[in-house]
Amino acid sequence: LAKTTQPISMDSYEGQEVNITCSHNNIATNDYITWYQQFPSQGPRFIIQGYKTKVTNEVASLFIPADRKSSTLSLPRVSLSDTAVYYCLVGKAAGNKLTFGGGTRVLVKP
Amino acid sequence: NAGVTQTPKFQVLKTGQSMTLQCAQDMNHEYMSWYRQDPGMGLRLIHYSVGAGITDQGEVPNGYNVSRSTTEDFPLRLLSAAPSQTSVYFCASSQGLAWNDGELFFGEGSRLTVL
Numbered sequence: 076l077a078k079t080t081q082p083i084s085m086d087s088y089e090g091q092e093v094n095i096t097c098s099h100n101n102i103a104t105n106d107y108i109t110w111y112q113q114f115p116s117q118g119p120r121f122i123i124q125g126y127k128t129k130v131t132n133e134v135a136s137l138f139i140p141a142d143r144k145s146s147t148l149s150l151p152r153v154s155l156s157d158t159a160v161y162y163c164l165v166g167k168a169a170g171n172k173l174t175f176g177g178g179t180r181v182l183v184k185p
Numbered sequence: 186n187a188g189v190t191q192t193p194k195f196q197v198l199k200t201g202q203s204m205t206l207q208c209a210q211d212m213n214h215e216y217m218s219w220y221r222q223d224p225g226m227g228l229r230l231i232h233y234s235v236g237a238g239i240t241d242q243g244e245v246p247n248g249y250n251v252s253r254s255t256t257e258d259f260p261l262r263l264l265s266a267a268p269s270q271t272s273v274y275f276c277a278s279s280q281g282l283a284w285n286d287g288e289l290f291f292g293e294g295s296r297l298t299v300l
Contacts, residue, residue, distance in 0.1 A: 111289070118189075118275045118291025119228070162227065173218065173279075173289065174244060175228040 079163045084180040093150040095179050097163030100144050108139060108146045111162045113178070119162060123148070150181075158183045187211045191276050191292035198266045198299045206261040206295050208276030214290070216279040217259040218243070219251065221272040222294075228275065234259055266299045273297070 080098040087093045099108070107126050111119035123130055125137040125146070136149040150157055160178040192207045210217065218233035220243075230243030234253040248270060250262040259278075263270060273296050277289040 109288070116294070118277070118294055119289070120291070121288030124288070160227075172230060172233065172241075172243060173277075174230050175220070177227045 079165055079176045081161075081163055081176060081179045083177065084182070086182045086184060087153055088184050089154055090152050093153050093157070093181060093183075095148045095150075095161055095163075095181070096145055097148070097165075098145045099163070099165045102143050102165055106143075106165050108137065108143075109164045109166075110135070110137065110148045111164065111175075113160045113162065119175075122161075153181075153183045155183050155185060157181065189276055189278055189290050189292040191274075191295050193295060194293065195296050196298070198263075198297065200267060200299060202266050203262070203264050204266065205263075206274055206276075206297070208259045208261065208292060209257050210259075210276075210278040210290070211257065212278065212280065212290065213256060214278035214280050215256070216281070217253065218277050218289075219249070219259070219261045220275045220277065221245065221270075222275060223272050231261065231274075263297075266297075268299045271297060271299045 109124040110122045112122050113119040123135050123137045125139055127139050130137045138147045160180050162175050162178040189210045215236050219231040220228040222228045229245045231249050232243055232251040234240045237253050237256050240251050240253055253259055273294045275294050276292045279289050
């Protein structure tokens with residue numbers, strides 16, 4: 076499973092856009108990139124998944140460059156309720172060892 | 186919609202005691218897994234299963250046993266609890282075996298304290 080590297084923490088303010096970049100230099104051809112959000116005392120929650128280029132849903136956008144060695148989760152116009160830990164996962168079906176890294180702790184300030 | 190149900194939510198054990206954390210999902214998911222999360226840390230994979238009768242080890246399997254006799258249930262057993270196993274345990278399931286089958290669904294967690 077491709078190892079991922081994310082910033083440990085980020086601060087932002089309400090209404091701003093937050094961009095979290097995840098590095099995954101050893102990503103394999105069959106690997107997908109998935110992001111999860113975790114609030115205190117809760118299990119992680121799926122945000123978005125992608126393979127290449129750009130994916131957008133009602134919550135976030137995911138940007139993946141052509142070499143796929145990194146990806147950026149973009150949270151538009153964050154609010155206080157977006158304060159959470161965000162995890163980047165990279166993996167494929169074989170083995171199915173879906174391992175999480177340390178995550179990025181995002182603090183949204185008023 | 187029950188989703189992934191974990192019991193108990195809280196448990197206190199003494200060193201050496203055994204117990205089973207229960208996990209059940211009602212979504213007919215093939216893939217199930219157990220994670221532990223220590224304070225301020227990320228999730229670490231303990232064991233996982235890609236279907237009934239099939240289990241495999243994750244990153245930190247020592248001290249834990251699992252079985253998957255049905256699609257719905259994936260219990261996690263601690264045979265002889267140790268203080269190092271004090272943690273929050275999360276069970277998760279996924280519809281398919283491929284990454285592009287989408288998301289992992291997580292339970293609410295089971296907080297275990299070993300004295």
